[in-house]
Amino acid sequence: xxxxxxxxxxxxxxxxxxxxxxxxxxxxxxxxxxxxxxxxxxxxxxxxxxxxxxxxxxxxxxxxxxxxxxxxxxxxxxxxxxxxxxxxxxxxxxxxxxxxxxxxxxxxxxxxxxxxxxxxxxxxxxxxxxxxxxxxxxxxxxxxxxxxxxxxxxxxxxxxxxxxxxxxxxxxxxxxxxxxxxxxxxxxxxxxxxxxxxxxxxxxxxxxxxxxxx
Numbered sequence: 389x390x391x392x393x394x395x396x397x398x399x400x401x402x403x404x405x406x407x408x409x410x411x412x413x414x415x416x417x418x419x420x421x422x423x424x425x426x427x428x429x430x431x432x433x434x435x436x437x438x439x440x441x442x443x444x445x446x447x448x449x450x451x452x453x454x455x456x457x458x459x460x461x462x463x464x465x466x467x468x469x470x471x472x473x474x475x476x477x478x479x480x481x482x483x484x485x486x487x488x489x490x491x492x493x494x495x496x497x498x499x500x501x502x503x504x505x506x507x508x509x510x511x512x513x514x515x516x517x518x519x520x521x522x523x524x525x526x527x528x529x530x531x532x533x534x535x536x537x538x539x540x541x542x543x544x545x546x547x548x549x550x551x552x553x554x555x556x557x558x559x560x561x562x563x564x565x566x567x568x569x570x571x572x573x574x575x576x577x578x579x580x581x582x583x584x585x586x587x588x589x590x591x592x593x594x595x596x597x598x599x600x601x602x
Contacts, residue, residue: 425462427452434471439588440501444470449503479505480600481522485515485538486530491558491580495528498591504600516541523547526598531557531565531577539572552598558582 425433427441430450434441444450445460450470452460482504486492492508499506507522509515512534518524519542527542529535535555542548555561555569555577569577576597580586 425464425467427460427462430462430467433467436501443501443588449473474503479503480526481505481507481524482526482528482598482600483507483509483515483518483522483524484528485509485512485535486528486556487532487534488530488558490582491530491556494580494586495556495591498586498588499528499595501588501591502595502600512538519545519548524551526552526554526600528554528556528594528598531555531559531561536568536572539574543572554578554594554598556580556594 427445428438430436431438431441441450441462442460445452445462450462451466452462454460482499484492484495484499484506485508486495496506496508507518507524509518515534515538519538527539529539539553539555542551542553553572553574555574557577557579558581560579561569561577578590578594578597580590
């Protein structure tokens with residue numbers, strides 16, 4: 389439950405109304421006026437998580453003040469400015485194509501906490517089109533036939549042959565798969581066991597492997 393803020397003293401900030409929330413791309417209605425935001429409230433407005441908002445605070449992307457008891461408070465104006473900077477800043481284009489839906493969804497959820505242009509095609513045909521049209525900076529692919537095929541297509545492309553490729557799977561790679569990874573100059577492999585949450589540290593390691601700052 390969100391901590392109730394003291395009512396002493398005048399309020400200098402208000403939350404955006406519904407029109408402003410829509411303009412900002414906020415996914416939930418604005419919180420009642422006259423309140424500051426907690427990280428969890430800001431996260432719900434943006435479709436993120438509390439830890440993701442706290443990461444913005446720690447890296448200086450989102451100004452916030454901390455109360456004596458350790459709670460963070462965010463003004464609506466600062467949140468709006470952070471969203472605008474995030475939208476305007478050039479972002480790395482990462483194409484995520486993993487056939488297994490549970491692994492794909494867990495990865496997408498973790499990656500969306502970071503300032504990336506994340507492309508998640510639904511089919512192999514869509515992935516090939518995005519590869520040719522968007523020219524992503526990095527590929528995160530599943531260790532299945534469609535993933536290996538997409539990696540091969542990227543290596544055969546004159547404009548994408550130097551792209552960073554990471555293979556993810558819920559199992560250890562077989563000797564044959566290791567051979568394919570080496571022949572395709574895959575940067576790294578990361579095992580993400582099925583049924584387990586993907587921790588922020590694992591996402592950070594994944595991005596560092598692709599030479600994307602976190």
